[in-house]
Amino acid sequence: MTNKYYEFFCPVKVVAGKAALEHIPFELNGLGAQRPMIITDKGVRAAGLLEPVITACEESELEIVSIYDDVPPDSSIAVVRDIAGIYRAEKCDSIIAVGGGSAIDTAKAVNILVSEGGDDIAAYSGAGIIKHPLKPFFVVPTTAGTGSEVTAVAVISDTEKSVKLPFTSSFLLPNAAIIDPRMTLTLPPHITAATAMDALTHATEAFTCIGKNPLSDAYATSAVKKISENLLSVMDNPKDADGRLELAQASTMAGIAFSNSMVGLVHALGHATGAICHLPHGLCMSLYLPYVLEYNLESIREPLGDLLLYLDGPEAYAATPANRRAEAAIAAIRRMRDALYKKCKLPRTLKETGQVEESQLEAIAALALDDGAIMFNPREARLEDAKAILKKAWA
Template sequence: MTNKYYEFFCPVKVIAGKAALEHIPYELTGMAAKRPMIVTDKGVRAAGLLEPVIAACEESGLEITTIYDDVPPDSSTTVVRDIAGIYRQEKCDSIIAVGGGSAIDTGKAVNILVSEGGDDIAKYSGAGVLKHPLKPFFVVPTTAGTGSEVTSVAVITDEAKGVKLPFTSSFLLPNAAIIDPRMTLTLPPHITAATAMDAMTHATEAFTCMAKNPLSDAYATAAIKKISQSLLQVMDNPKDSDGRLELAQASTMAGIAFSNSMVGLVHALGHATGAVCHLPHGLCMSLYLPYALEYNLETIREPLGELLLYLEGPEVFAATPASRRAEASISAIRKLRDALYKRCQLPRTLKETGKVTEAQLDHIAEMALDDGSIMFNPKEVTLEDARSVLRRAWA
């Protein structure tokens, strides 16, 4: 008998496809919610993405009680407290987060306060603090990358202490994630590319890191196939709503995969680079993915080789000798990055970003070594290893 063991959990109802937004009123009513609050940011509102959500609810006779549209890119404890105050004042009974990672994380944190009580969100920081289900919570992602709609984690900055507070609980998972192609149709090309590469990294690391399991593998491979088949099509034809839906679904599937199997070195380096150089997360993922895979190559040769089928399709997979498939998978990812660079100048190296200096690499390496993701990387990463991957990713 082996010691093999895994856990897999995803109770989020996924509502995906054409006219998915129009299911929100029914889902809210099913949970006896009548006074929803929308939590979003100015960019989402300016892009006109709230209108179809509001129209879908109003058409069914469900009024949106209040809208908070000032979530900053890096949400804070003060913002969470303020939104919770408005929620209580307006006697809301449910939350709909519309946006990317920050709006969704803010929605999760607000839900803690309005369900558990109090004004100090820091009190609920950590793992397993929450013991009861929270208020009805729905998420409408407007990017196709973070997968936050299916993760049980939120990160909120405590401005006073200057630290990022993590919140982890299965009760943070939304009751439903609504994936509607209308919500990502107007995403600019470089954000489409970076967020899709974020999802690609989630899936690739989920499939190759230590906590991989048969169920997360199924989601990860399906996500990689969808991204490989649709990303360049969408880049060439941004109004391709079928392709947009494929990417949005891939992002959710990759989210389900990595939240059940964790990620590794790419994320450790990416989190550190984001903190030191303020580069967008998706861009960091795209930057580091091939270099981290090369570093891990001998430990992940078999699963990485399997991914060639989903990256390049059955003909290429069959024509590539088994012993060369892992390298071919890395080449396929490099090829995709080159194509994205050609279409929207998504940087492939740290130097190409123009926002990182060589002098910062040591600091990034040190920070990456303390990142939680590194624990699940299949190979033990030393400081010198991290430096060497960074040097390769430099130029």
């Protein structure tokens, strides 16, 4: 018997497809909640994405008691405290997060405070601190990339101490993720591209890093297939609701995959680049993915070769000799990046971003080595390895 072992956990009810938003009142009612608060950001409101949510609730006589629409891109403990105060003052009993990663993470943190009590969210930072189920919590993602609707983590900035506080608990998982194609129809092309590449990276790393397991593999491969089959067509036809739904589902599936098998060096480098150069996370993922796969190649040849089937289809897979499939998978990802560059100028190299100096690469490499994701990378990346990858990704 081998030492193989894994854990897999995803209790989130996924409500996906046409008129999914209209299920919110029924689902909330089923949890005994009648006074929901919406947590979102100004961009979501300005894009008109709140109206269908509010209308869906009002038609079922469910009043949205409060709407907080001022979540910043990098949410802080002060914002969380303020929102918790409003929640209590308005006597809300549940939370609906509508937005991307920041709004969802903020809502998770608010749910900790309003459920556990107190005003100091920092007291709950860390793993396994929360011991009880929290208030009813729904997530309506408006991007198709982060997978935050199915992850048990949140990150909030402590701006006074200049640190990011991580929160990890299965109780942070929402009761339901509402995947409605209306929520992503108006995403601008470059955000559609970057967030889809984020999801592709989640799935690819989940499938190739050391925490992979049979259940997360199933989600990861399905996510890769949906992205490779739909991303470029959605870029050409942004109002394609079916394609949008496929991408949104892929993001959720990739989220389920990576939250149960973790990610690797692409994320370690991406987190470091985001921290130092303030590049969007999805863009960082797209930048580093092929270079890290090349670095890991000999350790991941078999699973990466298997991914060719989902990246390029059965004909290409069958036509490629088994010992060349891993390289062909990387080539397929490169072709996808090239196509995205043509369609929306999504950068393929650090130089193309225009936001990174070559002199910053050393600091990015050093910071990446301290990132938790590096533990799950199949190869033991050292400083020199990280610098070599960054050099390749530079231009």
